[in-house]
Amino acid sequence: MLAELERAPARAAVHKHAAIDPRKKLSLPIVNLLGLHKSYKQGHSVVQALQGVDLHIEAGEMLAICGPSGSGKSTLLNIIGLLDEPDAGEMLIDGRRLSELSSRAKADLRSSSIGFIFQSFNLIPVLTAIENVLLPLRLRGKTTSADEARAESLLRTVGLKDQVRVYPDRMSGGQRQRVAIARALITRPMLLIADEPTANLDTENSLMVMELLAQLRSEQDVTCVFSTHDHRILKHMSRIVSLRDGRITLGDL
Amino acid sequence: MHILLLAMRNIARNRRRSLVTIAAVAAGLIALNLFGGYIVNTYAGLKLQAISGERLGHLTIYKRGMLLEGKLHPKRYMFDATESSRLSDIVRSAGGVKLVSPRLSISGIAAASNGRASSIFIGEAMVPEDMAILRGELQEGAGGSLSPGKNYGVAVSDDLAKLLNYKLGDTITLLSSTIDGQANALDGQIVSLFNTGNAATNDKYLLLPLTFAQNLLDTQRVERFVILLDDAALTDSKRTELGARLQSAGFDVEIKTWQELSSFYRQVRGLFDMIFSFIASIVFIIAALSIANTISMTVVERTREVGTLRALGLGKPGVVGLFATEAGWLATIGTFAGLLGTVALALVINNADLSYVPPNSSYRVALLVDLDWVRISAVSMVVIVLALAAAILPSLRAARRGIVDALAHT
Numbered sequence: 127m128l129a130e131l132e133r134a135p136a137r138a139a140v141h142k143h144a145a146i147d148p149r150k151k152l153s154l155p156i157v158n159l160l161g162l163h164k165s166y167k168q169g170h171s172v173v174q175a176l177q178g179v180d181l182h183i184e185a186g187e188m189l190a191i192c193g194p195s196g197s198g199k200s201t202l203l204n205i206i207g208l209l210d211e212p213d214a215g216e217m218l219i220d221g222r223r224l225s226e227l228s229s230r231a232k233a234d235l236r237s238s239s240i241g242f243i244f245q246s247f248n249l250i251p252v253l254t255a256i257e258n259v260l261l262p263l264r265l266r267g268k269t270t271s272a273d274e275a276r277a278e279s280l281l282r283t284v285g286l287k288d289q290v291r292v293y294p295d296r297m298s299g300g301q302r303q304r305v306a307i308a309r310a311l312i313t314r315p316m317l318l319i320a321d322e323p324t325a326n327l328d329t330e331n332s333l334m335v336m337e338l339l340a341q342l343r344s345e346q347d348v349t350c351v352f353s354t355h356d357h358r359i360l361k362h363m364s365r366i367v368s369l370r371d372g373r374i375t376l377g378d379l
Numbered sequence: 380m381h382i383l384l385l386a387m388r389n390i391a392r393n394r395r396r397s398l399v400t401i402a403a404v405a406a407g408l409i410a411l412n413l414f415g416g417y418i419v420n421t422y423a424g425l426k427l428q429a430i431s432g433e434r435l436g437h438l439t440i441y442k443r444g445m446l447l448e449g450k451l452h453p454k455r456y457m458f459d460a461t462e463s464s465r466l467s468d469i470v471r472s473a474g475g476v477k478l479v480s481p482r483l484s485i486s487g488i489a490a491a492s493n494g495r496a497s498s499i500f501i502g503e504a505m506v507p508e509d510m511a512i513l514r515g516e517l518q519e520g521a522g523g524s525l526s527p528g529k530n531y532g533v534a535v536s537d538d539l540a541k542l543l544n545y546k547l548g549d550t551i552t553l554l555s556s557t558i559d560g561q562a563n564a565l566d567g568q569i570v571s572l573f574n575t576g577n578a579a580t581n582d583k584y585l586l587l588p589l590t591f592a593q594n595l596l597d598t599q600r601v602e603r604f605v606i607l608l609d610d611a612a613l614t615d616s617k618r619t620e621l622g623a624r625l626q627s628a629g630f631d632v633e634i635k636t637w638q639e640l641s642s643f644y645r646q647v648r649g650l651f652d653m654i655f656s657f658i659a660s661i662v663f664i665i666a667a668l669s670i671a672n673t674i675s676m677t678v679v680e681r682t683r684e685v686g687t688l689r690a691l692g693l694g695k696p697g698v699v700g701l702f703a704t705e706a707g708w709l710a711t712i713g714t715f716a717g718l719l720g721t722v723a724l725a726l727v728i729n730n731a732d733l734s735y736v737p738p739n740s741s742y743r744v745a746l747l748v749d750l751d752w753v754r755i756s757a758v759s760m761v762v763i764v765l766a767l768a769a770a771i772l773p774s775l776r777a778a779r780r781g782i783v784d785a786l787a788h789t
Contacts, residue, residue: 209690209782237692244786248687252388265692309691 155218156316156349157183157206162215164201164372175201176212177372185316188343188350190360193369199353200321202369206351207319208236220316237266241310241348243320247302249294249309255281256290259308273312280308283345284338300331307338311346318343318350324359336362386704389677390712396673397709403669404713404762405720407662412721412755413728414658416748418651423749425648426611429641431515432576434503436480436605437614438621439640440466443631445603454558457600462630469628470606473621478607480509483592483600487555489535489585491543498542500553502585504592505605507532513607523573523586530590532570538582540572547572553587557597565595577643659758666713666762670706671769678702678777685777686785695778702774703767710766714759725750 164176175198183189183206191199204210205217208224217224220239227235241262242248249258259277263269281290284304294302303323310318320339324332336359343350352363360366368376390397429435441449445456458466458481467479483504490497507525514524523534533551545551547569554564567587575581593599608617618634625632638644678685685698693701725748733746777785 204783207690209786233692233694236690242690244687246683248683248786250684250687252385252392261688262691265688265697 155182156185156220157181157351158216158218159202159206160216160218162202162205162212162217164198164205164210164212166201174372176205178215179369179372179374181367181374183317183349183351185349186343186347186364188340188362188364189352190363190366191351191353191369192355192360192366193353194355197369198372199355199369201372203319203321203351203353206317207240207242208232237262238313239316241313241315241318243303243306243310243318243323245322245325247294247299247306247326249302249305251294254291254293255286255297255305255308258294258305259312261309262313277308277312280311281305283342284308298331299327300334303327303331303335304338307335307342311342311348314346315348318348320350320352322354322356323352324354324356329358332356332358382701382704383708386701386708389681389701389705390708393677393680396676400669400673400709401713401716404666404710404766405716407665408714408717408758408762409720409724411655411659411662411758412717412750413724413748415655415754415758416721416725416750417746418655419751419754420747420749421651422644422648424744425641425644426637427515428576429637429644430607430611431513433641434480434482434505434510434513434605435637435640436478436513436607437611437637438606438608438618439482439635439637440470440604440606440621440625440632441602441635443633446633446635449602453602454598454600457558457598457602458604460599463601463604465628466604466625466630466632469624469630470604470621473617473624475609475613475617476606477609478509478512478605480505480513480605480607481589481601482603482605483589483596484602485555485587485592485596487553487595489539489543490552490554491545496543497554498539498583500539500583500585501580502553502587502592504587504589506589510586513605523575524571525586525588526570529568529570530588531565531567532588533567533591534571534573534586535569536581536584537572537574539585540569542582545569545572551585553595555595557595558600559597561597563595563597565591567591659761663761663765666710667765667769670709670766671773673709674702674706674770675773677705678773682777682780682785682788685780686782686788689782690786698778699771699774702777703770706766706770707763710763714762718755718759721750721755724748 159179159181162176162179163174165172165174167173179198179202191202193199201210205212208219211224219235222235224232250261253261256274256277259280260269260273263273278290281287284307286301286304286308289297289301289305294305297305323339324335327335339350340362342348352359354360367374430437442456442458449456463481467481470476470479484502485504486499486501488497489500505525507527507529510525511527523536525534526532533553535545535551539545549569551567551569552564553567554562557563571586575584589601606617606621608614614636618636622632622634689698728746728748734743735746736743
């Protein structure tokens with residue numbers, strides 16, 4: 127069975143934890159990856175980060191990409207998040223071919239449709255919690271009072287109603303990651319990319335963050351893709367993909 | 380969060396480094412502004428000295444050729460009484476003219492009244508009444524003065540007076556050649572002792588009434604006319620206008636401005652302008668390098684932050700704009716601090732009663748600073764523009780870096 131799954135594209139995986147609202151177009155993949163290759167230089171050697179990855183991510187999924195360090199998880203996430211480009215292969219996002227998008231169009235798509243949660247939170251230290259949350263909108267133009275109300279609402283949702291005007295250096299790691307989650311959701315993205323979101327958190331905060339993400343994923347109608355090797359959070363996933371040496375080795379756990 | 384506020388908060392993140400950069404910009408500007416203020420004051424003093432102290436007025440009218448061959452053929456290049464009267468009328472009718480002052484240059488030997496000592500002299504003759512008008516705001520005692528009504532009253536330079544043991548009221552005997560080459564001597568009375576301000580002339584210079592000099596030279600002619608205008612700013616335009624009027628009246632003249640005639644003013648100004656440019660270059664380089672260094676370090680430290688901003692939607696121009704704004708803030712705050720420091724130090728200097736003896740001068744002059752706001756504004760603008768330019772390179776480096784690469788920066 128495992129060998130069969132290893133040979134099959136990840137799309138063939140059965141959704142064991144398919145706790146997804148059927149209204150969320152389960153059958154329509156919002157991300158299709160076909161034969162992705164990516165290599166990069168490391169010193170004098172070339173590292174093959176991805177070697178022919180096929181993956182289909184459907185709307186409403188909560189997908190985890192697992193694997194050891196150096197397996198290509200972050201590279202894959204960067205490509206899905208339009209932060210990087212494959213050397214070969216094709217990617218379709220929301221029905222649009224990546225290869226046909228200009229860099230400006232990719233940047234627009236990224237800022238309007240994709241939310242990011244980083245391992246190290248990556249909050250801007252000179253901005254308060256609400257200013258950090260509003261940042262993606264402000265980078266696209268002026269924000270309205272409705273935007274500010276939504277940012278406050280998101281901060282309330284993530285349990286930070288008393289930290290709205292607090293700077294990140296006055297917050298715990300868990301609180302910072304919750305601000306980052308609110309920031310990722312402020313643009314109402316269709317896709318949420320989280321690169322090892324619990325790696326810098328203790329168990330209690332990791333579980334809290336994952337429960338929050340699972341709750342928000344269903345409330346906010348967003349597809350989530352995580353990279354992680356934290357087994358504590360896998361129970362929240364609707365699908366798990368395993369990556370090793372740049373290849374998908376296991377499509378469903 | 381406006382980009383200006385975001386940039387300001389970023390500057391405040393590393394206070395010590397920002398303060399050092401701001402201090403470098405401010406210190407450079409203070410030095411430059413104070414030196415600029417000093418030379419403006421010096422230029423004003425030199426201008427006053429040239430126009431009133433050296434009695435050059437704003438314009439001087441010569442017969443064409445006088446400056447080249449006047450010494451050889453004085454009669455040919457001097458204005459006779461009829462020409463003098465016509466020329467004065469034409470110049471006065473042009474308007475904006477405060478004074479038309481006929482002049483003669485003279486040289487010879489000055490002898491002590493007891494005849495035991497003598498020394499060469501060079502002198503300038505003018506109408507004593509003209510002097511009061513010409514002196515204007517020149518301080519009392521500077522440059523010498525003649526006494527109106529005293530047709531044989533002579534003003535003698537300090538060192539010449541010492542050399543010949545003259546005192547005020549003494550008789551002075553002046554020997555010279557007439558315009559036709561005959562020896563002539565006349566006695567005058569010393570009505571003023573003065574310092575020429577120049578060590579090279581303070582032992583031989585004297586001033587005498589025009590009629591006295593004409594009697595000594597045995598002529599009614601004058602060598603030139605010095606024109607004092609109501610408005611110094613019109614010097615060049617008046618030169619053109621007077622040249623045209625005199626030419627149409629049949630005069631073949633050349634008209635020199637006071638700047639052209641005062642070689643000392645030109646030399647000092649040329650020297651100070653060069654020094655100012657040199658110091659300004661150094662200050663600009665220091666300011667630009669300080670800001671470039673600060674922004675470069677900031678860019679390196681905030682590489683991951685730039686990656687985050689790019690990932691969240693900030694374009695490459697936005698990255699450049701953010702760092703350029705931070706550089707602009709540093710330069711603006713430094714400039715503002717520099718302005719405050721300049722005003723404060725200028726007040727201190729101007730009230731400290733400082734003085735010094737300039738090169739080739741025979742008396743002390745006050746060390747004062749006149750704040751030249753046009754120059755200060757221009758220098759400030761240059762610093763701000765340079766700061767923005769200095770930020771471009773490191774900002775572009777940050778903007779060009781790949782998002783993934785930036786996010787992975789540790």
